[in-house]
Amino acid sequence: MPTTLTHKAALTNKTTLTNNNSMPINPGRPNTIQSQINVSGLSDVVQKIKVTFDIDHTWTGDLRISLLDPSGSRVVLANRRGGSSDDFKNVTFAQDAPISIHNAIPPFTGTYRPEGDLNDFKGRSPNGTWALEVRDLAFRDGGSLKSWTLELETQEAPSSQYNIDIRILGGLTPSQEDAFVIAANRWSSIIIGDVPDANLQGELIDDIKIDARGAFIDGVGGILGQAGPTWIRRGSFLPIAGVMTFDQDDLQKLEDDGLLLSVILHEMAHVIGFGTIWSDLGLLQGRGSINPTFTGRNAMQEFGHLLGTGSPTAVPVANTGGAGTRDSHWREAVFANELMTGFINQGVNPISRLTIASLADLGYQVNLEAADEYSLPNARMMAMMGVGVESGDHGGYGIILPTDYRVLD
Numbered sequence: 001m002p003t004t005l006t007h008k009a010a011l012t013n014k015t016t017l018t019n020n021n022s023m024p025i026n027p028g029r030p031n032t033i034q035s036q037i038n039v040s041g042l043s044d045v046v047q048k049i050k051v052t053f054d055i056d057h058t059w060t061g062d063l064r065i066s067l068l069d070p071s072g073s074r075v076v077l078a079n080r081r082g083g084s085s086d087d088f089k090n091v092t093f094a095q096d097a098p099i100s101i102h103n104a105i106p107p108f109t110g111t112y113r114p115e116g117d118l119n120d121f122k123g124r125s126p127n128g129t130w131a132l133e134v135r136d137l138a139f140r141d142g143g144s145l146k147s148w149t150l151e152l153e154t155q156e157a158p159s160s161q162y163n164i165d166i167r168i169l170g171g172l173t174p175s176q177e178d179a180f181v182i183a184a185n186r187w188s189s190i191i192i193g194d195v196p197d198a199n200l201q202g203e204l205i206d207d208i209k210i211d212a213r214g215a216f217i218d219g220v221g222g223i224l225g226q227a228g229p230t231w232i233r234r235g236s237f238l239p240i241a242g243v244m245t246f247d248q249d250d251l252q253k254l255e256d257d258g259l260l261l262s263v264i265l266h267e268m269a270h271v272i273g274f275g276t277i278w279s280d281l282g283l284l285q286g287r288g289s290i291n292p293t294f295t296g297r298n299a300m301q302e303f304g305h306l307l308g309t310g311s312p313t314a315v316p317v318a319n320t321g322g323a324g325t326r327d328s329h330w331r332e333a334v335f336a337n338e339l340m341t342g343f344i345n346q347g348v349n350p351i352s353r354l355t356i357a358s359l360a361d362l363g364y365q366v367n368l369e370a371a372d373e374y375s376l377p378n379a380r381m382m383a384m385m386g387v388g389v390e391s392g393d394h395g396g397y398g399i400i401l402p403t404d405y406r407v408l409d
């Protein structure tokens with residue numbers, strides 16, 4: 001057996017850049033300012049980001065503050081928080097902060113978790129122009145952006161031999177197409193080993209081909225789309241080809257809600273094999289029962305670490321929901337906002353070491369260090385995230401239909 005887990009002792013580099021040029025935020029009509037920081041000459045990819053700023057303003061509840069990366073992708077840091085309170089005094093936004101700005105009490109100072117997910121920038125090139133955008137959405141009150149600082153932790157990009165070929169077949173906006181490419185880059189930074197080429201109807205596939213499209217299905221809600229493998233390899237069962245089709249109206253709503261990338265990452269994992277080839281590989285126990293579990297060796301070990309016991313433990317799998325949810329996701333009531341539960345959560349949906357280890361159990365060579373920070377939430381955190389009151393599969397955005405797939409001869 002080849003070894004399937006890689007622990008890269010990647011060297012982390014830190015870069016801190018500050019823009020001290022003060023910019024006024026006019027008290028008149030609603031308006032937007034952007035202050036820029038230029039990053040150049042880094043050969044690594046983004047691992048972690050912190051952003052700190054100092055804003056004087058007499059009504060912080062007027063302000064929507066975002067960080068934009070060089071490609072124009074946006075993460076909302078604070079969205080109209082604090083009501084009539086004054087100023088963001090040297091406020092830092094970091095993904096691992098214990099308090100979310102959503103629950104923070106003004107006056108704002110110190111470190112908060114942002115509204116959006118700074119991990120969205122992970123794995124991407126840091127070079128180019130970053131911008132802190134401050135939108136003042138109300139008529140009265142003003143102030144100034146006094147300074148801001150970008151702290152980048154970068155790492156050498158692990159060279160991946162796993163190639164995800166996305167074929168865009170139309171019906172998607174440019175930003176939606178981008179999300180597919182970003183998601184493919186993320187999974188190929190997680191799965192790093194080559195899989196044997198396959199000859200699919202005369203075409204050599206190295207390593208997987210995914211047809212992506214937007215379509216009119218049934219408007220917002222109802223059916224969100226269809227995703228999964230269409231062809232798998234004989235013997236290893238690893239997918240060769242798959243489809244990801246989404247209802248255009250649902251895509252737009254997901255994008256408006258800042259959840260587009262999370263959903264595309266999630267569905268792409270199904271195409272790669274998460275939840276879809278578990279039974280073929282004999283890794284799912286208790287299918288259809290009240291306690292289905294995933295029994296891959298690597299995932300069981302990571303679950304033991306998450307539990308704090310260190311002893312390998314069968315991983316609880318979704319025991320509720322329709323055919324596209326039960327038996328093919330982590331169990332929401334245990335894992336809450338982890339990306340691969342059957343429900344998308346507002347805010348952050350991390351890819352845990354558990355999910356990556358489960359891909360190793362499918363037979364992929366993976367890099368565990370590419371995981372997002374994740375720990376098991378306690379009951380109170382679960383209640384605060386609204387776990388247990390979801391309105392339907394994938395958090396009320398509609399159901400995803402599974403695919404049928406064939407084994408390539």
Ligand SMILES: [Zn+2]
Binds near residue numbers: 270329
């Ligand atoms: Zn799913």
